Amino acid sequence: xxxxxxxxxxxxxxxxxxxxxxxxxxxxxxxxxxxxxxxxxxxxxxxxxxxxx
Numbered sequence: 001x002x003x004x005x006x007x008x009x010x011x012x013x014x015x016x017x018x019x020x021x022x023x024x025x026x027x028x029x030x031x032x033x034x035x036x037x038x039x040x041x042x043x044x045x046x047x048x049x050x051x052x053x
Contacts, residue, residue: 004030004047006040013042013051021053 001020003013010027017025028050030038038047 001053003051004038004041005049005051006043006045007048008045009040009042010049010051013049017051017053023053025051025053027051 001017003016005013014025014027030048030050034050035046035048039045040047
């Protein structure tokens with residue numbers, strides 16, 4: 001599972017991954033190149049983080 005999100009919605013992404021996989025998620029800050037075409041799945045603003053299982 002991969003969830004791209006902005007800073008405002010990182011908590012929601014954490015909760016979603018934890019609920020589905022029952023373990024702590026991994027997350028990384030996106031680089032400038034990745035940010036250009038990636039949007040937050042919750043609000044469609046520019047994504048800042050990738051949260052994974």
